[in-house]
Amino acid sequence: xxxxxxxxxxxxxxxxxxxxxxxxxxxxxxxxxxxxxxxxxxxxxxxxxxxxxxxxxxxxxxxxxxxxxxxxxxxxxxxxxxxxxxxxxxxxxxxxxxxxxxxxxxxxxxxxxxxxxxxxxxxxxxxxxxxxxxxxxxxxx
Numbered sequence: 001x002x003x004x005x006x007x008x009x010x011x012x013x014x015x016x017x018x019x020x021x022x023x024x025x026x027x028x029x030x031x032x033x034x035x036x037x038x039x040x041x042x043x044x045x046x047x048x049x050x051x052x053x054x055x056x057x058x059x060x061x062x063x064x065x066x067x068x069x070x071x072x073x074x075x076x077x078x079x080x081x082x083x084x085x086x087x088x089x090x091x092x093x094x095x096x097x098x099x100x101x102x103x104x105x106x107x108x109x110x111x112x113x114x115x116x117x118x119x120x121x122x123x124x125x126x127x128x129x130x131x132x133x134x135x136x137x138x139x140x141x
Contacts, residue, residue, distance in 0.1 A: 023053040024068040050074030
């Protein structure tokens with residue numbers, strides 16, 4: 001099978017297929033993103049803790065990660081820092097239902113692979129813009 005490079009150098013099997021990790025402890029958000037992303041021809045993996053997400057990213061290549069900031073176990077910020085230390089740099093959209101202060105915003109800005117921060121609840125069609133960015137930069141389309 002031919003391989004293609006994604007934005008940050010991760011492999012994805014096709015320009016019309018993406019592998020997405022959803023990291024959120026809210027089952028409603030997990031279900032919403034899973035159903036929507038699968039309708040867009042994405043393979044979706046769901047986890048509810050930052051430490052489990054870190055382990056998953058270490059053994060799998062994801063084109064995109066939706067990462068909640070506040071979860072049991074490692075927070076999203078802790079997972080982000082751990083991924084940065086081992087140079088695993090998948091594309092990440094950070095989410096939070098609690099908003100963020102200026103310190104968190106400044107911290108997130110340090111990471112080149114953080115595409116955006118979105119507040120929950122969000123319009124599900126906003127996800128299309130992230131998929132399009134990755135598709136454009138990964139596959140020229």
